[in-house]
Structures are given as structure tokens and as C-alpha cells.
Amino acid sequence: MRMLKTSKVQKLNKRLNHEWNNELNDKLNNKLSNELSKELSEKLSEELIKELSEELSEEKKKICSAIEFVNKTISKKTLSKVKKAHYLSVLYFFWLLLKGQKKMKAVKAVTDMVDSDFRNRFLSKSFLHDELAFIQLMTYLCSQKFKVDPVMVKTYFEQNILPQLNIKLVDPKCKIRTFPDLDNGKKEHIWVTHNETTFYIYDGPHSMWGPEKEQPLRKKGLGSAMHVSNFLTKTIGPLKDEQEEAHVMMVLGANWNSYWDSKKLLEQVVQAVKIFKRMHLECVSMFVFDNATSHKAFAEDALVASKMNLGLGRSVLKIQDTMWSGSHQSIIIEEDHFIYNKKKTY
Structure with a gap:
């Protein structure tokens, strides 16, 4: 299976930078020194590096320069055991690269060299063991x-x-509900949030895990859409009871269940209010909506100025009456209404 690409070199350096105790440092330094001395003590002389540098590519010339720098650093007497273990591991890594090994294999060789007890000192055991x-x-x-x-x-x-x-998983988020301490005559207010989304038949992640060098066959297009609308509460989660649920699912399209609009949302709200009253006695609901287009809709006869005609004629709108200065006011001009000047009455 493909895993996320991470820098093994950075992991190694991070591990080697820990403040190891003296016993483990001595153990690692001796092991690294013994392994390196077999082939590096003679081959990594300055004369050999200069000789190789003339025939190698630019990339390997940089590796030779790095090896020379690490060699000089290790020779310092003031170098701590932690730093020495660090540089010895890096030195062996560069030498493997110079021999033509791939970076990942070189890193694995260096990490395998480190004693298992030494590495597991900072790593917890996995269930996969x-x-x-x-x-x-x-x-x-x-x-x-x-x-x-x-x-x-x-x-x-x-x-x-x-x-x-024989391991039981305990959910750390499992909590016992605590009821508020309210004064006499006060009621608990409960938020009821609305959430809606649209799913498609061929919905799926853009990236996924899978076998190496294999690609899944994907469908073209997104396919049919399904709209899901529901109300959520902090007390019981999705708003529902033993009789019914507040969620609505519909397949979008002219040949299916039409489209989601404010009329269908209002029908769902009426259903949700009934369920809330049955599940939360003596509580006050606070319905919360986002700024979706269907949430900004008005009733057919709402007093919306943008619906009104600027002049006479045109289509007759259904706008409810209102009150003006304490008296009844009709927004629509009646047919028998007397108009003094038809040219300018506005």
C-alpha cells in the first residue's frame, strides 16, 4: 500500500538529536565506528576523495564534499557523544549514496544498524507487532x-x-448530560441547527490509498444528485423521535423529486417543530440557518418593495395589507380607486 511521503533522513536526524544517556551513546558510537571502520577508514582518505571528485558527477561531488566535512567534524575532540553518533550515522548514509544506493535503501541500512533496543527507547510498540x-x-x-x-x-x-x-475501546468523548440550574419561570433554550448538502452518485475522494502502480476506473461526470436536509441538536443529535425523523432526502431533477426550494424547507421546519416539542417538553427552540438562497425567501404576499410596480399597469401582485399611522393601508390600488392624474401619480 502507498504511504505518505516523508523524509526518512529528517526522522533519523530527529531521533539522533534526542538526549540519549551515556551508556546508549557509547553502544551506538562503538557499533557505528566498527561498521564504518571496515570500509571507510582507508577509503575515505582525503586523497581518495580528491581523486574520485575528478571523475564523478556533480551530485556525487557534492556527496564527497559532505563526507569530507563530516570527517573533519567527527575528528574534533570537543564533540559530544550525542553529536558524534549523529555525524557517524550521517557519514554512513553519505557513503552508501556514494556507492550508488538509493536514498530510501541507504536510510534503511543506517536505521537497521542502530540497535533495536536503542531505537525502541523512544518509540511505543504498535498493535501491528x-x-x-x-x-x-x-x-x-x-x-x-x-x-x-x-x-x-x-x-x-x-x-x-x-x-x-481483548481490548475494549473507551470513547473519551462520552459524556453525561448535565441539566442547567434555572430560576423559577425560566426555560431552557436549545439550539437547533440546520444543515444540508448534496451528494452525487459518482462522488468520491480525489486521492486514495491503493496498490502500487494501479489506478481505479472512474466514471465520467458526477451522476444524479441527492439532496439531504436535516436538523441537529446538542441534546439528542439528529432531531427525531419514535414516530418520525426531521431529515428529508430527495433525488434532484425535473424527472425525479423536482428541486429543493423554500417551500419544501418550510414544510420540513413545521415537521421539525412538532418533533422538538415532543422530545423537549418545556424547552424553547432556537432554529439557526446559514445564508443559503432558499433561507432568504419570503412569503408570496410578503411586503417586499422590490416586488411592487413603479407605475400603473403590469401584472397584479399579491401583497398583504399593512398598517400606516394606526389605520389600515392597502398596498394594491383597487379597480374603483379614483386616480386624479394618470401621468404622474408616483
Whole structure:
């Protein structure tokens, strides 16, 4: 399976920069020095580096310069054991590159040289060290191929593998609801947030994990759309009871369930209010919406100035009456209304 690309060299340097104790430092320095002395003590002389530099490419010339610099640094008597272990590991890494090894293989060779007890001093043991867990997880990954993502792997591991290891997962976010201490006559106010989104048949991630050198076959286009609208509360999550739920799902399109508009939203709000009253007795609901276009709609007879005609004629609008200075005021001019001057009445 492909993993995220990370700099192994940076990981190695970070690990070697830890403040190791003297015993482990001596152990590592001796091991690195013994390994390096077999082939580096004679071959990394200044004369050899200068001789090789004349025939090597620009990249390997830079490696030779780096080796020469590290050699001079290691020879300093004031160098601490931590720094010496650091530079010895880097020196061996550069030497492997000079011999023609790939960077990743060179890093692996350096890390394998470091004693396992030394490395595990700072690294916690993984569940994948268990052979049964490792085999079962790899079988699951191979069977899913491009359908798997990190969240699915986590869920599968928690639900299928951890129980076999006699490990119970405790949700740290599990909380007991505490009710507010209210004065007499006061009611609890509960936020009811609205959320909606649109899914497509061929929805999917743009990047995914999968086998090396294989690509999934993707459908062209997004396909049909499905709109989902729901109300959420902090007390019970999605707004629902034993009788019904507040969520609405519909397939968008002229040949399906039409399109989502303010009329359908109002119908859903009426349904949500009924459910809220049954689930939260003696509580006050506070419905919260975002700035979607359907949330800015007005009633058909709402008093909206942009709907009104500037002059006479044109289509007759349905606008409700209002009050002006304490008296009834009709916004629409009646047919029998007397007009003094038809040219300028506005």
C-alpha cells in the first residue's frame, strides 16, 4: 500500500538529536565506528576523495564534499557523544549514496544498524507487532483495494481486531448530560441547527490509498444528485423521535423529486417543530440557518418593495395589507380607486 511521503533522513536526524544517556551513546558510537571502520577508514582518505571528485558527477561531488566535512567534524575532540553518533550515522548514509544506493535503501541500512533496543527507547510498540492483527489488517486492505480510506481502516481495526486482542475501546468523548440550574419561570433554550448538502452518485475522494502502480476506473461526470436536509441538536443529535425523523432526502431533477426550494424547507421546519416539542417538553427552540438562497425567501404576499410596480399597469401582485399611522393601508390600488392624474401619480 502507498504511504505518505516523508523524509526518512529528517526522522533519523530527529531521533539522533534526542538526549540519549551515556551508556546508549557509547553502544551506538562503538557499533557505528566498527561498521564504518571496515570500509571507510582507508577509503575515505582525503586523497581518495580528491581523486574520485575528478571523475564523478556533480551530485556525487557534492556527496564527497559532505563526507569530507563530516570527517573533519567527527575528528574534533570537543564533540559530544550525542553529536558524534549523529555525524557517524550521517557519514554512513553519505557513503552508501556514494556507492550508488538509493536514498530510501541507504536510510534503511543506517536505521537497521542502530540497535533495536536503542531505537525502541523512544518509540511505543504498535498493535501491528501482533502477527494476527497484522495479517488480518493486510487481508482487509488487499480485499478492499481502492474502496478503503484511513477512516475505514480505523473503524475496521477498532470493531474487528481490537476485540480479538481483548481490548475494549473507551470513547473519551462520552459524556453525561448535565441539566442547567434555572430560576423559577425560566426555560431552557436549545439550539437547533440546520444543515444540508448534496451528494452525487459518482462522488468520491480525489486521492486514495491503493496498490502500487494501479489506478481505479472512474466514471465520467458526477451522476444524479441527492439532496439531504436535516436538523441537529446538542441534546439528542439528529432531531427525531419514535414516530418520525426531521431529515428529508430527495433525488434532484425535473424527472425525479423536482428541486429543493423554500417551500419544501418550510414544510420540513413545521415537521421539525412538532418533533422538538415532543422530545423537549418545556424547552424553547432556537432554529439557526446559514445564508443559503432558499433561507432568504419570503412569503408570496410578503411586503417586499422590490416586488411592487413603479407605475400603473403590469401584472397584479399579491401583497398583504399593512398598517400606516394606526389605520389600515392597502398596498394594491383597487379597480374603483379614483386616480386624479394618470401621468404622474408616483
